[in-house]
Amino acid sequence: MRIFFKQMIGASFSISVFFIIMLVIHRFNFYGFSEDISNLWIWLLFYGYGILCAFLIDLIRKYMPHLSLIKQAILYIFFGYLIFFIVGASEPIFMVIAGTVGAFFSLLFWLGKESLKPSKWYAWLVFIIPLISLAIMPFDLTSKVGWHETKGSHSLTVAYDYFNGKHLVPIHGEKGEEIYFTIEHNVIDFDSYGVSIDLEGPVVEMETDEIYRVVFEEKAMKNIFVTADKGRNGKFQVKWWKEK
Numbered sequence: 001m002r003i004f005f006k007q008m009i010g011a012s013f014s015i016s017v018f019f020i021i022m023l024v025i026h027r028f029n030f031y032g033f034s035e036d037i038s039n040l041w042i043w044l045l046f047y048g049y050g051i052l053c054a055f056l057i058d059l060i061r062k063y064m065p066h067l068s069l070i071k072q073a074i075l076y077i078f079f080g081y082l083i084f085f086i087v088g089a090s091e092p093i094f095m096v097i098a099g100t101v102g103a104f105f106s107l108l109f110w111l112g113k114e115s116l117k118p119s120k121w122y123a124w125l126v127f128i129i130p131l132i133s134l135a136i137m138p139f140d141l142t143s144k145v146g147w148h149e150t151k152g153s154h155s156l157t158v159a160y161d162y163f164n165g166k167h168l169v170p171i172h173g174e175k176g177e178e179i180y181f182t183i184e185h186n187v188i189d190f191d192s193y194g195v196s197i198d199l200e201g202p203v204v205e206m207e208t209d210e211i212y213r214v215v216f217e218e219k220a221m222k223n224i225f226v227t228a229d230k231g232r233n234g235k236f237q238v239k240w241w242k243e244k
Contacts, residue, residue, distance in 0.1 A: 013112025
């Protein structure tokens with residue numbers, strides 16, 4: 001059990017550093033941060049793959065008790081690269097960049113596992129950031145200020161003073177229908193903005209630079225997601241129409 005706790009501390013230490021870096025990259029935008037950490041693969045990499053590799057390295061050390069620190073570091077670097085060499089075999093640039101990042105956090109895993117002892121109270125502080133991150137994941141951290149909507153039967157126009165996050169525009173379709181939609185988003189001051197749609201079913205196809213199409217294989221409701229990253233004094237309009 002003590003060995004497992006050490007692995008958990010190592011995983012929590014490395015993922016805490018990763019989350020802090022992500023938060024800085026997002027410029028402390030908690031909406032974008034919460035969207036990214038909701039990716040299950042991040043948690044599986046640190047708490048699944050990371051712990052499994054640490055157990056394998058400990059098993060090697062058991063049969064090779066005089067394994068030097070340099071050789072242990074090489075093993076952690078190797079496993080940090082390995083997963084990305086497997087999943088990104090067709091993209092060499094991705095393998096190198098992602099593998100280097102993986103090796104860095106693999107070494108952090110090792111540092112946390114070996115230097116933070118479960119018997120010390122401060123070792124358990126590494127669980128604070130992962131637990132807080134888990135706690136905020138279910139919540140939509142979208143912020144809207146001065147939000148004014150004008151709805152039509154096949155359109156939505158929104159003006160806002162501040163918009164950070166996402167807004168859902170539901171569209172309903174019958175089996176066999178094709179729905180086309182356009183979006184105009186004008187923002188005076190922003191970090192970024194975009195549009196997407198839930199992809200349960202056929203993928204959205206871009207007909208032109210401004211018109212999108214969704215095919216309904218069965219009667220359903222889909223959502224158009226309009227997003228903005230710290231948008232100020234903006235306006236967007238969504239229009240959609242159907243064709244059999």
